[in-house]
Amino acid sequence: MLQRPRRGDPVWIWVLHGWEVFSWGLIALVTLITMAGGTPTDRKLGILALTAVLALCYGLVRTRPAGQPAAGYGYGYLCALVVVLGLLSYLGDGFGVFYTVTLTQFIVFADSPRGAVLFTGLGALAITLGGSLREGGQPDVFLTNTISSLGVWAVAVVMALLTPRALAQRDERAALRAELKSTQLELAEVYQRQGAAEERERLAREIHDTLAQGFASIIVLAEAARSQLAVDVDRSAQQLQSIEQTARENLAEARVLVGAAPRSGVAPGSVAVTLRRTLDRFTEDTGLDVTADLADIDCDRPTRIALLRCTQESLANVRKHAAATTVGVVLAHGPDTVELEITDDGRGFVVEDSHGFGLDGMRKRLAEFGGGLTVTSSLGDGTRILATIPLAPDSQE
Template sequence: MTALAGPSADTFWALSLRRWNAVCWVLFAAMAVGIVMMGLPGEGMYQALGLLGCVVLSYALLDRFPDNRFVRPHVYLTVLVLAIGGLAYLRTSYAALFMVTLPHYWMFGRTPRASMGFLGLATATTLLGSWLQQGWSAEFLGETAVSTLIVVAVGVLIGLWAHSVVEQSTERARLIEELEQTQARLSEAHQRQGAADERERLAREIHDTLAQGFASIVVLAEAARAGITADPARSAQQLRSIESTARENLAEARELVGSGQRPEQAAAGSVAQTLRRILDRFVEDTGLTVDTTLADLGCDQQTRIALLRCTQESLANVRKHAHASTVGVVLARRPYGVELEITDDGTGFVVGDSAGFGLDGMRKRLAELGGRLTVTSSVGDGTRVLATIPLEIPGDLEGAA
């Protein structure tokens, strides 16, 4: 999955603040020039420059040391409120400073309530300074008070709108971050699940191919060693079977390591032909009687491999556990697909007590193809393994061997 990307609200806010800082320095400089050019009488010009300097110094310290405990945003806003009131009393360009610093109340107020509070204080000190200087004159009531209130009203509206936008951006950034984290966790889960599935698949392939081959080699080697004096011909045949099984195991191992896929050679030829070769080898190695009825079915490679592995696992269980004398193998086409049945007349077992990897591996392999494995057995009554795979097999030939 591709994670949604976008600038966070904090990044956007920091970038906007840096840009506004640059604008503020230019405006502060222009205001200082304007105060000098106004030529206030007496010490008024120096007092106005001093008030503006206090604002600039506080702003510079806040910008340079944002984490300093003595230079808090509220300290700067307090200095700004007092300076605007003082400039209004001096009848200088307080309105310009008021308008230039309007965004600061929303930037540094932290909350809408605090921003509105400082903006209200700035309005009050401005009107107070102007009233102390002008009194209840027509100029104060008609121009100063009205223009100040209009500027404040516009600032409030803009500030509330900006705060709403920032809040939405913050919420959107939070949702995007949560979505990215969820996507990352989901991707990790998919990767872990994929790795687990691949390990399970490899374990099943190794169990059904290499492990079964090695088990056959061990059994044949023990039999050959035991009969090497009494029946040399039989031992020689078993040694040839060991060699053949070892070569097949080597080919299987190379296929697994080289491609990481299911060995394709295992499914070469028709299902019936492949099963006959396996059963001939089984009879040769064990001497058991095997009755077969194998329909000549055409099916896809995965189905061939599943039928082959189920046969190999069932025969391996007969060899190791059943102590049987006769084995029956039936491969047939049914209306719902293909059916493989393997029976023996051995000692049987309690199916519910079986905890081996082989039966579970067969079930999972068949389940991947929509099939099912049914195992019927009881102690002393032999075992029946039935594998069914739903399959449409158009135009295949059915025959019996």
């Protein structure tokens, strides 16, 4: 039995059910006109009783108890509808029109297209027999009624065949909507997981470039201070002061990472000033010879931070791995980029065999700005790091 239409159903389903409701209005109107007309009293009572019985059956099938099979109630009502239509056609002239009016009910209450076609055919047969018997069973009357009924039945067959197709379209659209909603939820979860992963990666990179490098520097300075404490007190005191300064910087960075301080950065202005302070600290801590050619370039804070982190990571690698004696740093302004070059005369390494977090972190950081990292090195020939970042003309603060 076809259920009440719901939101998203095809227009055909809404028309079908609208016609079902409208049919009861027409039945009531025709019945009232008959009751007020010149039909004999006994026939009036019969028509009124049959209409009441049909309405009662309709109410029962529409208010069937929950859990009861719909098909049994629907076919029971259709049997009653066929009988009532035949009797009404027999009792009164023109009541065969009720068959046309109630065509939608045959489709609504049937459980399948085959059932709808069968019961509409039985309804056509009932009104044909009823009307012919009322007219005395004359062959010409029977033939006329048959042709008329077959025409209406053909319309009913078309309706019965179209309805399942409309329902299939309804179900297909409902399935597509459900699939779309499910896909949207999955995408939202993917974006959420991706965002969380990117944030974890960003935090890991920040920790590596700030806290981890700071702690590594503290360890190296502490070892050097302890080894020289008995022979060079002044040098040890200077190294202890560097340890204190590095620890303070690490504390400030830690507060930034946990959100307890304003976003870290670097004071506004020339990136050369920022890099100069970093190089001076490096020279003071390691004693290496550092030459610097730093162009006076104004750029925005994110760019300055990226260049600073690349410098810090490169110098940390020099300290830990290169065994170099000299380091060169060049900051230059290209046509539309800022370029940072860091070289050393250390032991070098095979670039293809390097899978450290530091170099990967620098590449990803620069990629966020549309820049890139070029690493050139070989065993015994030192290392060259070239970082480039596009620099917009209006990127100054």
